[in-house]
Amino acid sequence: MEAAAGAGRGAPPGPPRAAAVPCFGISVDQDDILPGALRLIRELRPRWKPERVRTKRFTDGITNKLVACYVEEDMRDCVLVRVYGERTELLVDRESEVRNFQLLRAHGCAPKLYCTFQNGLCYEYMRGVALGPEHIREPRLFRLIALEMAKIHTIHANGSLPKPTLWHKIHNYFALVKNEINPSLSADVPEVGVLERELVWLKEHLPPLDSPVVFCHNDLLCKNIIYDSRAGTACLRRPQVSR
Known part of the structure; x- marks a missing residue:
C-alpha cells in the first residue's frame, strides 16, 4: 500500500499525456489538394473505398487550405485535411502547434488530431455551423x-x-x-x-x-x-x- 501511495504522489498533475501522433511523409499541393488528401485518407481510413470518398472544401480560411473527406452523408466520421499556407512556418512554430493541439484536446477544447504530414495536419470534424x-x-x-x-x-x-x-x-x-x-x-x-x-x-x-x-x-x-x-x-x- 505504501509503495502504491508513493507512486501516486509521483504522478504528474493534469490530464494524461497524449499518445504520439502519426507523421506521414506526404506533401499536399496547395493548388491541387485532392490527390494528396486522398493519399492521407488511405492511411487514416484504409477501410474506406476510394470511389466512395466524398470531399468538401472550406473557403473561409485566409492562409490555410481546408478540405473535408467522408463517406457517410451525415459526415459522422469525417477527416479534415488542413494544408498550411505558403511560408506560414516563418511565423508559426509547427511543433509547438501540435503540442498545444494535443494539450487542448486533453482538456476537451479541441478535436482529435489524427496525424501530421509534411505541410499540414488532419483532425476530427466538429459538427455545427460556423458563426457570423x-x-x-x-x-x-x-x-x-x-x-x-x-x-x-x-x-x-x-x-x-x-x-x-x-x-x-x-x-x-x-x-x-x-x-x-x-x-x-x-x-x-x-x-x-x-x-x-x-x-x-x-x-x-x-x-x-x-x-x-x-x-x-x-x-x-x-x-x-x-x-x-x-x-x-x-x-x-x-x-x-x-x-
Whole structure:
C-alpha cells in the first residue's frame, strides 16, 4: 500500500499525456489538394473505398487550405485535411502547434488530431455551423463563446505556470515585416519604426500590471467559432495558441 501511495504522489498533475501522433511523409499541393488528401485518407481510413470518398472544401480560411473527406452523408466520421499556407512556418512554430493541439484536446477544447504530414495536419470534424457577426451578438451564444475561451485560458501545460511568448512573437513578426513583407504593406499601415516604438511603450507599461499569463486562441475569427445547436455547445476551431 505504501509503495502504491508513493507512486501516486509521483504522478504528474493534469490530464494524461497524449499518445504520439502519426507523421506521414506526404506533401499536399496547395493548388491541387485532392490527390494528396486522398493519399492521407488511405492511411487514416484504409477501410474506406476510394470511389466512395466524398470531399468538401472550406473557403473561409485566409492562409490555410481546408478540405473535408467522408463517406457517410451525415459526415459522422469525417477527416479534415488542413494544408498550411505558403511560408506560414516563418511565423508559426509547427511543433509547438501540435503540442498545444494535443494539450487542448486533453482538456476537451479541441478535436482529435489524427496525424501530421509534411505541410499540414488532419483532425476530427466538429459538427455545427460556423458563426457570423450577426450570431455572436446573441447573448445566448456569446456566453457560450466566453465559457469556451475561459476554459482555454485556465489551461497550464504540465501543471506549471506558463511563460509568456508574446514579446518574442511580436519581435519575430517585425523581423519578417522588415525583411519579407515591407514592400507590400498598405500605405495605411504605420512604418515599422513607429510600430517598434509602440512596442517599447507596451513592454514598459504592461508587465507592471501583473496580468495573468494564459493560453490564448489567437485566431478567433467568427468563422472559427462552431455552434452545435443540437448539443448547445460552441467550439473554437483552428487554434493558434500561445501564451
